Every structure is written in C-alpha cells, then in structure tokens.
Amino acid sequence: MTTVATPLLGCDFSSTPTRRKPIVLALGHETRGRVVLERLEKIESLQGFADWLAQPREWIGGFDFPFGLPRELVEHLGWPLAWRECMDHYAKLSRAEIRDTFAAFCNARPAGSKFAHRAFDKLAGSSPSMKWVNPPVAYMLHAALPLLLAAGVHIPGLHEGDTARVALEAYPGLLAREVLGRRSYKSDDKAKQTPDRLIARKDLLTALEIGQTRLDLRLKLTHAQRDALVHDASGDSLDAVLCLVQAAWAQRHGAPRYGLPDHLDPLEGWIISA
Numbered sequence: 001m002t003t004v005a006t007p008l009l010g011c012d013f014s015s016t017p018t019r020r021k022p023i024v025l026a027l028g029h030e031t032r033g034r035v036v037l038e039r040l041e042k043i044e045s046l047q048g049f050a051d052w053l054a055q056p057r058e059w060i061g062g063f064d065f066p067f068g069l070p071r072e073l074v075e076h077l078g079w080p081l082a083w084r085e086c087m088d089h090y091a092k093l094s095r096a097e098i099r100d101t102f103a104a105f106c107n108a109r110p111a112g113s114k115f116a117h118r119a120f121d122k123l124a125g126s127s128p129s130m131k132w133v134n135p136p137v138a139y140m141l142h143a144a145l146p147l148l149l150a151a152g153v154h155i156p157g158l159h160e161g162d163t164a165r166v167a168l169e170a171y172p173g174l175l176a177r178e179v180l181g182r183r184s185y186k187s188d189d190k191a192k193q194t195p196d197r198l199i200a201r202k203d204l205l206t207a208l209e210i211g212q213t214r215l216d217l218r219l220k221l222t223h224a225q226r227d228a229l230v231h232d233a234s235g236d237s238l239d240a241v242l243c244l245v246q247a248a249w250a251q252r253h254g255a256p257r258y259g260l261p262d263h264l265d266p267l268e269g270w271i272i273s274a
Helices: 046-054 071-075 083-091 095-106 135-152 173-181 195-209 221-229 236-253
Strands: 006-010 021-033 032-043 059-062 162-169 218-220
Touching: 006 173, 006 236, 032 046, 032 221, 046 135, 046 173, 046 195, 059 218, 059 236, 071 095, 071 135, 083 221, 095 135, 162 236, 173 195, 195 221, 195 236, 221 236
Parallel strands: 006 059, 032 218, 059 162
Antiparallel strands: 006 021, 021 032
C-alpha cells in the first residue's frame, strides 16, 4: 500500500499583487528527506489568493508574512490581547491609520529602539511586524491574515480551523542566511540585479539540493526548475521555495505543534524552524 505524501506549499506574498509582482506559490511534497518541487503558481490578485486558500484540499503551508504583532506594541496601544480579537481589530484599520499609529509609536521612542519586536525576531533575523516600509510587513499582515481566517484554515498555536489546511508563518531569510551569511541574492531593482546576486542564488540552491542546512532536507529540482529559480532576479520564486522547505520541516515534526516551541506567545506567534 502506497502512502500519499501530504501536499506542501511555500508562499512568497505581496500585499499589492500585480502581473509584474504576483504572489508566488511553490507546490510540492516531501518523501524520505527529499523536498520535491512540483510546480510554481503565480496569483495576480488578493481575490485570487483568497479563492485559492478557500478550496477544499489538503496542505501544510509556510507563508512569508507575519501572523501577529509585538505584544509590547499591542499592550501600549490598548488593543485586544487575545490574538483573534486583535487581528479582527487590525483588519478594520486602513493602511493610513496603521502607518500613522505605528509612526506615532516609533516617534515617541529613542533612536535605536524605535520599533517593538516579537520575541523571536532577533533569533530569526526577521523585520519587526509593525514595519510599514522596506519591507512593508505590517501591510502584508493586514492584507493576508484576514484571508487565512476567512478561508477557515488551521493556524497552530494561534487559531483552531480546518486541520486539513495548515498555515504556518515562514521566513525565507532565515534559511537563506544560514547558507549565504550576509550575501544578498535578490533585488526588485533592475540596477541591483548583479552577477554577484546571480552567483548567490546558484550557491543557495546548491546547498539546498545537497542538504547543507540544519533542516536536514534535500531539495529536488528539475534542470528547468533550477534555471527558472536562478534567473528570477527578484528572488520571489526562490523565496517561495525556501518557504516550501520550511513547510516540509514542519510537516516532519507533525501535528499538533509542527515544530513550534511550547513557549510560543499566543498573541505574537512564531516563525517555523526559528
């Protein structure tokens, strides 16, 4: 009797997706320590992403956007301290209100500690989830999290939902930095899409293919897939694949925690494999 591998996905998210800058999904599965990339899907609208999430199918996914805000920030603003109520409150705000509220918080703080951080940000090297520029992760949270909730997916440690569709916060930079250190491998700016970044993408893929990371997984690509990932200078496709590998790591840890720590803050969440 053959066991069918659970479908996995990695998502590189854009809060304002377009044809030029779509949401990228890397779809695949893991078998005996090999993460097989089956295909990439590109979604050009938030409605298209919502429709995809809502489809009744099984998957475990790593999503490259924050799933929560820093507790320090939420407490300071007097927002609800229960995660679902906090997210519902946040979803009702406009982007302008978010920017003005967070800017006022930062402006009242000393240089060097303007932003509030989640407990694991330093560990993962991730941007604070209240950051509204470079990258605008606060807007990504605002755009994406309500779509996960509307789709009824299960978010371990934060929200009970349909356990056939498991959504976890991933961060491609965590895995990329393990291999490349501080070397940059991507840029949306054409002038910065340099030969050095191209070489970095090749080096990163080679390390993933031979399993040279602490996740103890090997990425399986076709020659055409490898070429496509190398030549996407924006790095969006590669970031989706990095999230796919993190989703595979979570799957191997299994339900109910998927590798999330017992001390996870139920307001802030956690990045898988951090």
